[in-house]
Amino acid sequence: MDALSVLLQNVHLFETKYYRLNGAGNWSYSLTRQDTILFYLVMSGSFCIDVGNGRREAHAGDLIMIPSAHKHTSYALNHHGEDAEPLDELLNNCKENTLDLHGDGDPSSSLILIECKYDKEMIRPLLSVLPSILPEISEESEGRFEVIDVEIRLLTLEAKHERMGKTAIINHWASIMMIECLRVYIESLPEATDNWLKAMKDPFLTKALVAMHEIPSKNWTIHKLAEVAGMSRSSFAQRFKDVVGIPPLTYLIDYRLRLAARYLRLQQNSISRIGELVGYASDSTFSQAFKRVYGVSPKAYRQQYQQQLLA
Template sequence: MTDVLSDLLHRARASNALVRQLIQSPPWSISYTDATPLTLVAALGGPASIRPDDTRGAPVLLTDGDIALITGRYTIADSPRTPPQMVIGQGKKYVAATSSPVPGLAPRTYGDGLPGATTMVRGVYELRSGAGARLLDLLPPLAVVPAGPRVGAALNLLTAEAARDEPGQDAVLGRLLDLVLVMALRSWCAGPHATPPAWWRALTDPAIGGALTLLHTEPAHRWTVGELATRTGMSRATFAARFTAHVGEPPLTYLTAWRMTLAADLLHDTDRTVASVARKVGYLDAFAFSVAFKRAYGVSPSVWRRRAVAAAAG
């Protein structure tokens, strides 16, 4: 059985994560101009200051082993006073003043590699809109996770693998980046500055966390409050009250919202008919599904699909 965070990460990721390493000598500054859904930047050595470009937040200093989780455009530099020298966006890497390309040092590794250089590793996630939005609810525009021994070992392995070019490398890097991301999310959500959504906090309750796992593992099952209560070893009334108190909404309301999230991603990412999507998320009646979907998204599944496809096409 898959736990809730693992299930959410699996469903949210639309493609293999992009992993790159940068080794740059001070003074340096890089602007990432693509509004990527989720970026992980780890400082491996040397000074680094990071600033989200979409907010008015102050720059944050990263020390060795720190991890930044970013949900928009940003600039990273050796110092907040260093003007942008390099721009990376739309699949291109160039020096801001000359538009000359950034030199490659090894597979997936860029920069000058001179003594005293700052070393960073960067991973970018492309996320599905519905499940991805739930994952991003865990984070502010910039979350910095301090260095720790557990994630340090994983970062060292990720960095070593990023410079290799062997069969299956993308799969290895994707799994290592997932490992680092999950550790960073755990640390951030347990920290003093986090305000995670109610469902995350509910995972610490064994019974309610178990019920959430059931709903995520089998979203198409015809769940009732009574069956969920039995599966978690509680009376129906006690379970319903406890679930609502911990999660902030009743069990079947949560289930409906999760089903609509999955349905929206299926409509966007597949050619399934509306009736097929309805069955996939637990509705035998396509009309009832359409009513629930319109209540959640404001338009019918067919209209939502057309708009989503048009938006993705630019």
């Protein structure tokens, strides 16, 4: 398995929603979300997105990912987004997942907006190094694959019918779009960047990353990881820190504890068993390490999560 695949294997998108937005005239809207990834598929025409630190134009055939959506404004090319209405209010007039924006007649642009929730802990390191809006994947973009065009057609068809399994299908589509956007973005990273995602392209570091993610319970040492990477101990340790920004075992501990937090939320295994699954031989060592990061013991963390579900 490649490094990006193992990085994403515990990153799950859920509660995916989608809307077809047909804009005519000087349309605009604002959208505020938390803990949400947004995708725009531009079916026809053009429009602008402003995420607060710059204006981005998007055109027919483009795919755009906004990885950590807080607030942004979308508007027609010949508009400036003034007096943008909240999209949630406009969606009160949405029929069959389709919303006509500002005006009659043929739309000057047609978009599919997809929004989905994610597991905050598992995706945190990824979001920390992504730009507020990823470079658009256009029809001319190097690395664009036909799967995007197929997906657009399938999503358009799916939107027209209520069929069993629709939610599961759309969640999977959102994951495919995220992977497509990420790999095109990673492939475009210059060698001089300090973005740790360039480790995904490193032929030596990827071997160590895959090993840590696939077997987090193993008693990994710098020496063992260096052997997996095919490097000397000192060269591996230095290269990993230079590219990823932290030492290998610091990265491993962070991953183990994020994975433990996920297991505590979603599994019924005992705390002792979860500790074993992420590489801790004793309950006390696991509890101490977990509390240093999350501020509470594994037991208290699980109880807090269960209480939130009942609230």
